[in-house]
Amino acid sequence: MKTQSILGSAALGVGLGTLLLPAAALADTTVSPATTPVGGTVVLTSTCNPKSGDALFHVTGPDRDQNVRSTTAAAGGGLSAELFTAGFTLGTYTVTATCGDGTSSGSATFTVTPIGGAPAGTGTDxxxxxxxxxxxxxxxxxxxxxxxxxxxxxxxxxxx
Amino acid sequence: MPTGDRVPRTAVALIALAGVAGGGLLTLGATRTHPPPPRAAPGTNTDPAEGSGTAPGTPLPHATPAQITIPAIHVHADLVPVGASATGELEVPPPDRPTVAGWYRLGVSPGEAGNAVIVGHVDSRETGPAVFYALSRLQPGDRIHVTRSDARTATFTVDGIGSYPKTRFPTDLVYGAGTAPRLRLITCGGRFDEHTRSYLDNVVVFATLLP
Structure with missing residues (x-):
């Protein structure tokens, strides 16, 4: 009986571990939206566990190398921070996140684009x-x- | 006396010539009109390539594009690099060069992974129809060739075309950082606002690199 209980617990542990492992492996960083006109705001989100402390987002790009600390718990879990792109040079930026316990949380990119459309016509008269x-x-x-x-x-x- | 007669006759001839030429120019100016550029259907908020089933070609390395050729609308134009204005608006080629198109140099080059952007005038006050005047006439399947500084030619197929109000420009669709090598052509279109002397819409052509 005791052996069965131990085996059952072990099986349950393996099962839970199997279920939880993909979640751990999915720890990731996202940026939304992936493109923004210069001056817009993007939200950086990491799946870091909030209990392990703030996440640190490292933003690198054409003219930028800065760290942004998470400010809020993301709605779907994890941690997030807002990044205002006023003054950013147009181009593509990479965001890497580090969780509060020092583990890496992957990376993502976002693109800062021109504002609005193009003035590509003046009439012909x-x-x-x-x-x-x-x-x-x-x-x-x-x-x-x-x-x-x-x-x-x-x-x-x-x-x- | 012969000299005296000759001078007035010459003067009369010159005056008559000026009058005829002036009248002709006035008539031409009053009657000559360029038809408005063709209009494209309103664009959607999804990338036309998503439903085309076209498998994109293998991305090419970065190389500055030199020329664009669109046989279906008889476009063969040089490309100049453009960036953005101080206010963050996409630059366009100089107005005194309406026959060239501009490659957005802060993005990827045509053929690279991602969306390359090329912009051209639809018309010009000085010269009338410009390089992308007939862009709205493109149809899915039409070919676009871009020659590059590495001597390769990237050939794209048109996935779709749409007209978007400038106030709701589809930034994600145009500049989106996907991994497939795609091309976006931009010009003006839609209704012309005489007051601001500008068009209210942008026409966007969506294209994908062919294998």
Missing amino acids: ADNHGLLAAGGTLIGAATTGALLLVRRRRHAATHA
Whole structure:
């Protein structure tokens, strides 16, 4: 009976260990959203156990090498911190997390992008303004010339 | 007297020529209009490649792109690197060079793993239709070729095309950091706002590197 109980406990322990092992192996870091326009905020989340202390997120990228300490317990478990990207150079950044007990919690990347769309068109009617201006100038010159000619002929006729 | 006659005749001829030319330019200016660029259908919030079933090609190493060719709309243009303005807006090629397109140099190069971005003007005040004027006419399956500084040509197939309000630009879809080598082409489209002299939408072409 006692042997059966020990075997049962051992089996239960192995079973629980098998179930828990993937969870431990899944300790990971995520960044949401994975892309943000410069100036936006991303949330860094690690699956570190909050009981082991704050997680430390190490952010590296084009112009940055900084640590961000977790500030809140993530809704789905783990720890998280917000990162404000104002002043960030555009590009891709890597986040690695270290749990409070010193274990690594993996890494993730996020991309800081331009804001909004692209001003890639200005309309086309202004070229007609140039044509109208050139045409008007020529008409004006022709009119002025014609008037001068008429005056000259009148002047010549008067003195003839 | 012959000289006196000749000068007025020459003057009359010049005046008449100026008048005719001026009238012609006025008529041309008053009647010539470029048709508005073709419009694309509203875009969705999902990557068209997800439903295409196209297996992307193997990513290439980084190399500066030099030229883009799109046979379906007769585009063959040089590429210049662009970044972002001080306000964080995507730069576009200089307005006095509407026939070139710009490669977003802070992202990946065409053919690399991830989304490469190329932007081009749809039109220009000075010269009318520009390099990406007909971008909206592209259809899924059309080919886009990008020649690179390593002498390789990355060939992409169009997965889809969509028009997005600039106020709701699909940042994730355009710049998203996936692992498949994809290409995004951007230009302006939609309704033109005469007051701000700008288009209200951006047209985005989604493409995937062919094996």
